[in-house]
Amino acid sequence: MNLPLFRPGAGHGFRRAASASLVLAGVLLSAAGCSDRADAPMRAAAASTTAAAGPRAVAMARGKVEVTGGLLDLMAPQDGTVESLAVAEGDEVRRGQVLLRLASDAARQDVAIAEAELQLAQARQQAQAARLPAARQLVQRLDEAARAGAADLQRHDDAVQARQDIAAAVAVAAADVQVARQRLAQARGALARRVLTAPQDGTVVRVLAQPGAHADAQSGRPALVLLPHRPLQVRAELNESFAAAVRPGMRVSVVADTGAAGRPAAGRVLRLSPVYGASRLDDETTPPRVGVRVLDCFIAFDQTPDLRVGQDVRVTFHE
Numbered sequence: 001m002n003l004p005l006f007r008p009g010a011g012h013g014f015r016r017a018a019s020a021s022l023v024l025a026g027v028l029l030s031a032a033g034c035s036d037r038a039d040a041p042m043r044a045a046a047a048s049t050t051a052a053a054g055p056r057a058v059a060m061a062r063g064k065v066e067v068t069g070g071l072l073d074l075m076a077p078q079d080g081t082v083e084s085l086a087v088a089e090g091d092e093v094r095r096g097q098v099l100l101r102l103a104s105d106a107a108r109q110d111v112a113i114a115e116a117e118l119q120l121a122q123a124r125q126q127a128q129a130a131r132l133p134a135a136r137q138l139v140q141r142l143d144e145a146a147r148a149g150a151a152d153l154q155r156h157d158d159a160v161q162a163r164q165d166i167a168a169a170v171a172v173a174a175a176d177v178q179v180a181r182q183r184l185a186q187a188r189g190a191l192a193r194r195v196l197t198a199p200q201d202g203t204v205v206r207v208l209a210q211p212g213a214h215a216d217a218q219s220g221r222p223a224l225v226l227l228p229h230r231p232l233q234v235r236a237e238l239n240e241s242f243a244a245a246v247r248p249g250m251r252v253s254v255v256a257d258t259g260a261a262g263r264p265a266a267g268r269v270l271r272l273s274p275v276y277g278a279s280r281l282d283d284e285t286t287p288p289r290v291g292v293r294v295l296d297c298f299i300a301f302d303q304t305p306d307l308r309v310g311q312d313v314r315v316t317f318h319e
Contacts, residue, residue: 055318058245061297062257062281063236065311072202073222076102076215077193082223089207093198093226100196100209100223107191114187118180125173132170135163202228227309232301233270236315237279237294246272246317252299257312265305269317270298281312 076082080102087099142156206225209215215223234254238246248271253264273296299315307313 057316058319059242059317061236061238061315063234063313063315065232065307065309065313066235067309068230068233072226072228074196074224074226076217076223077196078217080215082209082211082213082215084211087204089204091204093202093204095198095200097198098195099198102194104191104194107194110187111191114184118184121176121180125177128169128173131166135166139163200228202226234299234313236297236299237281238297240276240293243295251318253316254313257314265301267299267301270300272297
């Protein structure tokens with residue numbers, strides 16, 4: 001029995017599906033305006049994504065992994081000589097932990113002097129306050145004697161004046177104590193400003209200061225760089241031809257832009273920039289994309305990905 005070599009319905013259906021996948025992959029790649037060398041991995045990913053079963057890919061983009069809010073450049077708190085470093089690159093730190101100290105001998109001396117002045121003012125206040133009960137008691141006895149007609153009026157007036165003078169001296173001494181406390185707080189604040197502490201939990205990724213070296217707070221050069229413990233995100237550059245196809249909340253898959261197959265990380269679109277700009281992902285080995293405009297697209301991961309800050313990635317947007 002002779003069997004038919006093909007079935008027209010099934011064959012045409014297969015060719016139509018294959019043609020549709022190839023057309024979509026071609027549209028995605030031609031719209032992106034990518035150069036052959038820069039985006040060859042993206043073309044391969046587009047073809048595999050559109051041919052595989054699952055959500056349909058509507059756009060692709062290159063991007064870079066970053067931490068939400070960016071790395072923290074920690075400047076020296078003020079000019080001075082670095083006295084000590086309390087951390088090294090790779091150390092995990094907690095908020096408020098001491099990272100660096102500037103030489104502070106003069107500041108410590110100022111604190112010691114302010115503490116001594118406070119102690120002196122408090123001693124004077126206590127001495128004046130100790131005289132006041134006796135002066136009040138003397139006035140009270142003279143008042144009683146005056147009512148009985150047995151008091152010397154001049155002595156009574158002198159005792160009242162002495163009580164008032166002592167009370168005034170107590171008030172002045174109390175004010176001196178407050179001034180001394182303010183000076184001590186000021187001196188301690190100046191000492192504290194010579195210590196750099198971690199503004200939040202994170203990992204020290206770079207240490208640019210050295211003990212004994214001069215730290216210039218106005219130079220713009222950080223003393224340390226901190227990777228804060230915050231969620232990772234992707235800043236992707238979306239070609240303007242894909243702008244209408246992408247919206248906040250859309251599902252995405254993210255893979256490392258290394259050419260090697262890897263497990264994609266799932267995520268979603270957080271927001272799109274309201275303005276177009278030039279690509280910032282091109283390097284010296286990548287020909288510039290003349291006339292190509294991109295939108296910054298910010299992507300959040302569903303779970304912490306196996307990616308690092310600064311890593312180049314490819315993003316596929318799904319319906």
